[in-house]
Amino acid sequence: MRILLLSAYDAQSHKYWREGMVAQFPEYDWTQLALPGHHFSWRIRSNSLQWALSERATLDQPYDLIIATSMVDFASLKGFVPNLANIPSILYFHENQFIYPPSQLTKKPFLDPKLVTLYAALAADQLVFNSCYNQQTFITGVRALLKQVPAKLPVDLAQLFEEKSSVLPVPLKSLNVCDYTGVNGSALWPKRVNKACLRLVWAARWEYDKGPHLLLAILRQLKQRKVDFKLCILGQVFRKQPLAFDSIKTEFSSELVQFGFAKSRHQYLSWLAGGDIILSTALHEFQGLAVQEAVQLGCMPVLPNRLVYPQIFASHYLYDSFPNNHEKESIAAADLIQEFPLRSLKNDSALAFVQQLLWPNIKVKYQQLLDFHTLPNSLSNTLPKDS
Structure with missing residues (x-):
């Protein structure tokens, strides 16, 4: 199985997870794209553009599964690279920006990172969170944000995200x-x-x-x-x-x-x-x-x-x-x-x-996650249709 693994803001914990997963499943053919974990605002908003322009040949390869972190502007990336649109996809959440603590130094509305993640969640087939707390605060944050949208949306996105999400922590390497x-x-x-x-x-x-x-x-x-x-x-x-x-x-x-x-x-x-x-x-x-x-x-x-x-x-x-x-x-x-x-x-x-979080105790759950590629992969299967 060929897997495309995308990490748009490859901070230490993101890199730890990415490298650990690849090391634990050497039988799969992994292609990894990762961007350094700094310049957050620019990185989360421009990663799809950067990859589409600089890694087009890599992205156009035939993959069986895409795994992307929630920092990836996945909706835009699918638009830039249409070949990715019908490949089964998983969005992994190390964190979410819906409950980022307000700072006295923060003057601009912290909206872009939230919308990028919301669009990415809509574009992905399955959402996976590293903790129940992460899952709950994301769903609650989406619901609160959408209440501010001037025109009411015909679909309850928070409910949709909840239905296609699960929790799977970042596994730990065994340390002596x-x-x-x-x-x-x-x-x-x-x-x-x-x-x-x-x-x-x-x-x-x-x-x-x-x-x-x-x-x-x-x-x-x-x-x-x-x-x-x-x-x-x-x-x-x-x-x-x-x-x-x-x-x-x-x-x-x-x-x-x-x-x-x-x-x-x-x-x-x-x-x-x-x-x-x-x-x-x-x-x-x-x-x-x-x-x-x-x-x-x-x-x-x-x-x-x-x-x-x-x-x-x-x-x-x-x-x-x-x-x-x-x-x-x-x-x-x-x-x-x-x-x-x-x-x-x-x-x-x-x-x-x-x-309980050591790789030997949690690897089977990751195996089940990777086997997700056998499930229906079209976004139209998850969105309600007009009657």
Whole structure:
């Protein structure tokens, strides 16, 4: 079977999923097109044009199945390359833009990314989401957006999308903590002088939607309480970044042991393996791969009680969520962090859930997804007809 795999905004998690799927199914003939994960607004709006003009020979090949991420302007791509129109297609959602948190810096209406994804969902035969939370917020967001359309549409698109959608998480590669730690733990971390010294890890893109200002507030809370900790800040760094990171670098220079993108995948995992707590302050998260990998390597999750987290982690790993009040939320997070030494930093229930997402435990579901090409593939089969 020949499969065309399209990733229009190939950020780290998207690349992780794409490469993992290809590696797990070497018996298929894969053709991959991927665009770098930066310049988001331009990328999501122009990817179909770029591919249609620069990859026409590749796109015109006969394929049995197309798998595209939801960042692909799939409706436009089908228009530019008519040969793609009748090939069975799956749209995979790593995230959706319908609940992107509003920023004080955002002045323009955040409409284009929503419409591109909506049109792509209409053009695809099947929709697959990485979590129930992602699926639910997309359907709800579509319904809310279409209520604003001046002319009422004759078809309930939200219901249509719900009927042709399913949930299938990004599978995790199996990690062995011993591969990333020595006898005394990860060699990257300084040796503990005080046994009570906590090793905190924060691993996310250095952008507004990952909550860096809340992270700063939590760190200030811990310092005010005289909590002994070392701090590892990981994640993709961009040319423009929130000012909170400058404050963190200045105020917590004595606590910081890592500040920025890890030099290699092995080094990144070694930082995780040597940590005690993986802290999230996210305002926009749909699966949380970084958290799940950290848990797999022994970290205790400390997460806000919002987004996808309540669906996958027990309540004792969650701090109260006050996204519009950093002070209250930072107090709740600091309280939870201080509790964990009393619990001996056990992450048993979190680890049990994460292990369900390993490739050996979920591969059969991906096999069923790839077998989708045997089903009817015409969009006209999913849209209601006039009576």
